[in-house]
Amino acid sequence: MPEGHTLRRLATALDDAFAGSDPRVSSPQGRFADGAALLDGLRLLHADSVGKQLFVEFGRERYLHVHLGLIGKFSVVPYAGALPPPVGQVRLRISSDSAVADLRGPTLCAVRTPEEVAAVIARLGPDPLHPQSDPERAWTRLHRSGRSIAELLMDQSVLAGVGNLYRCEVLFRHRVDPFRAGRQIRRPTWDAIWTDLVRLLAVGVITGRIVTDEDELLDLEERAARTGAASISDPTYAVYKRAGQACHVCGSRIHTKVVAGRNLFWCGRCQRRR
Known part of the structure; x- marks a missing residue:
């Protein structure tokens, strides 16, 4: 989608x-x-x-x-x-x-x-692409919920615009266990996730692709600042659609499970952060 x-x-x-x-x-x-x-x-x-x-x-x-x-x-x-x-x-x-x-x-x-x-x-949650969006609205719903953070990120009434690929990759980028309940997520972790989504979606608007690898992000942002445009043909993903493959960071196998109707991908060793 x-x-x-x-x-x-x-x-x-x-x-x-x-x-x-x-x-x-x-x-x-x-x-x-x-x-x-x-x-x-x-x-x-x-x-x-x-x-x-x-x-x-x-x-x-x-x-x-x-x-x-x-x-x-x-x-x-x-x-x-x-x-x-x-x-x-x-x-x-x-x-x-x-x-x-x-x-x-x-x-x-x-x-x-x-x-x-x-x-x-x-009825929609805040959209990271809208500068006037208030992440506090999403936090209010998230930190009171017993549902997993992986479910909540896909709930458009909590957060608007995030789909499965962004969900998988942003949770890995912040080493968050996708099965932690929203009420177990600490505020600094949520603030970091929101800030990252603002950045990632903005790069997506520029390139037309979902880019989550840090080296690729820095290169694209530098080129966009210099020329006003940037593109990438084949982004690198840490976990998305890499079930059974070795994690780039720790070498353990990437897991997958259907969560909120879509295939979630995560690294059980790297993603232990509460």
């Missing part, structure tokens, strides 16, 4: 392509025909994301709300000449004379009012 940095990049791409214009909105597949008709020809004002939720604001106080889920894809591409025909099951198409955005396979695609958007956002 796309994590928070992917939705932020998508929001930026939609803004760059359509903000300030009156694009055509349609549903080639037909399943979103009524919703598309409500948005067609309206001014597209701004696209934004909160966690894994995408909100596109149109005129007349109408919002497009999208959740990609496990298989959803939303491509934004420029074109010249004739508008390219839709390929596959396109739920939603936004198009102008120079760009087209096609949405396929989302879990959710709906038109919302401002009040409905506010209600959705109110």
Whole structure:
């Protein structure tokens, strides 16, 4: 499932392509025909994301709300000449004379009012990509919970935008036992995790990839500071999808177990921190 940095990049791409214009909105597949008709020809004002939720604001106080889920894809591409025909099951198409955005396979695609958007956002935890987010809200829920930290990091009502890959890697980076209850996590540990997620997701927005190896992070951050852009083709992961392989740090085998519906990966020797 796309994590928070992917939705932020998508929001930026939609803004760059359509903000300030009156694009055509349609549903080639037909399943979103009524919703598309409500948005067609309206001014597209701004696209934004909160966690894994995408909100596109149109005129007349109408919002497009999208959740990609496990298989959803939303491509934004420029074109010249004739508008390219839709390929596959396109739920939603936004198009102008120079760009087209096609949405396929989302879990959710709906038109919302401002009040409905506010209600959705109110149910979400703080998003590390939003500077105004308050990590205290997540801490309040986390340190009162008997659920494991691995479960809590995936709960979007606790923390918005973090998915399985970030979960596995950030817990390893801070040597935290993923099965420790939230109420057993010390405040300095949570503060360090939050600060790290702010950094990691920001790098994800720049590169379009989840980067968690410290040497790779430092290199990317240096290049981004120097040139304004950075990329990486094949990030290195400490534990993610490395079940049965040797830990890079201690040499013991990486474990895996389904936690909160996804395969958790961790090192039992390195991750003993309470």
